[in-house]
Amino acid sequence: MMTGRDSGNAVDGGLARHIPVLAQPALHYLSPRDGGIYIDGTFGAGGYSRAILAAAGCRVIGIDRDHSAIVRGADLVAQSDGRLTLIEDRFSNLDEVVRSAGYDAVDGVVLDIGVSSMQFDEAERGFSFRFDAPLDMRMGGAGPSAADLVAAASERDLSFIISILGEERFARGIARAIVRARAEAPIRTTKELVAIIERVVRAKPGAIHPATRTFQALRIxxxxxxxxxxxxxxxxxRILRPGGRLVVVSFHSLEDRIVKMFLAEHSRVVAGSRHAPEVHGPEPTFTALTKKPVVADDAEIAANPRARSAKLRAAERTDVPARESDIGDLLPRLPSLDDAMRGGR
Incomplete structure (x- = not known):
């Protein structure tokens, strides 16, 4: 079974381990076949990997930057009769991971974007404001933590980050409150940060927790x-063979926008008209399989509230060589992590 992921309001959603999110549509579009090679780029609890292995006599390479996810997957590896390989790495390196594993191309890639339920439910990771824990939020063990960021970033950068990635309308006030509080004492725990946010954003009956959007923004x-x-x-x-399938499940509007823009640009056919017959664009590298995102039905949302914001998009690889892409066009305008960490007090 698949672990639900959520980039947003699942922070306060409680335990929801091993509940599949859009599992059947994901398998439908991925269409595993005997002898195929598939990439589960966000292994988590192994839900997609388990489903793919059960659907066909194929091989799966599971990738996760979270060491604990790789350790927990040992039992599934043992049960797979050599058909599952787990690698600790970022899924952005999936083409290099595949080649290092001895393959030149794969038949499918599935990505379930966001933080896993397990990460939310492990108090010591600092992802959730439901627990008082170190303000960490790192999916892997390296790099600055959320505590490091709130200690170093400028008020301006914090405001941008919380506003854009959290879609928080009180971002400026929260950033100002963080800067004032850290001048008096370091902000080291989730409880300390929640208390600062609650002085700016008042809780309303039936609304999400005041810290939800800020925690989401810092984590992203x-x-x-x-x-x-x-x-x-x-x-x-780069790594999908012609006819290979890409399936992406996202939970945040900014994530879905990136997937939508990428697939629209890479599946678009640009041709001339009678006014400009010689105008041509690059040949499409993908054929879109979903004109609109696939979303969870009422029954799935009732069984797993974390599915309510999930959107699935899928595409099939053409035989056109991969393009050189400028990812900057897909991303919101924000300071880099390194720049934010040098932001001053």
Missing amino acids: FINEELSELAVALSAAE
Whole structure:
């Protein structure tokens, strides 16, 4: 079974381990076949990998930057009769991972974007404001933590990050409050940050927790989740063989926008008209399989509320060589992680 992921409001959603999100549509579009090679770029609890292995006599390479996910997947590896390989790495490196595993091309890539339920439910990881824990939020063990970011970033950068990645209308006030609070004492725990946010954003009955959007924004930023996604889409284009399938499930509007823009640009046929018959664009590297995103039905949402924001898009690789892509066109205008960490007080 698949672990639900969510980039946004699932922060306060409680336990939801091993509940599949759009599992059947994902398998339908991926269309695993005997003898095929498939990439589960966001292994998590192994839900997609397990489903793919059950659907066909194929091989799966599972990738996750979270060491604990790789360790937990050992049992599934043992049960797979050599058909599952797990590699600890960022999914943006999936083409290099595949080649290092001895393959020149694959038949399918599936990506389930966002943080996993397990990461939310592990208090010590600092992803959730439901627990008092170190303000960490890192999916892997390297790089600055959320505590490092709120200690170093300028008020302006914090405001941009929280506004754009959290879609938080009180971002300026929250950023100002963080800067004032850290001048008095370091902000090291989730509880300390929640208390600062709650002084700016008042809780309303029936509304999401006041800290939801800020926690979401900090997590996306320190893990560079949007740029990881954009780079991974290009990597999938390079490693998919003609006829191979790309399936992406996203949970955040900015993630879905990146996938939508990438597939629209790479599946678009540009041809001349009677006024400009010689105008031609690059040949499409993908054929879109979903004109509109596939979303969860009422029954799935009732069984797993984290599915409510999920959107699935899929495409099939053509035989046109991969393009050189500028991912900057896909990303919102924000400071880099390195620049934000040098932002001053």
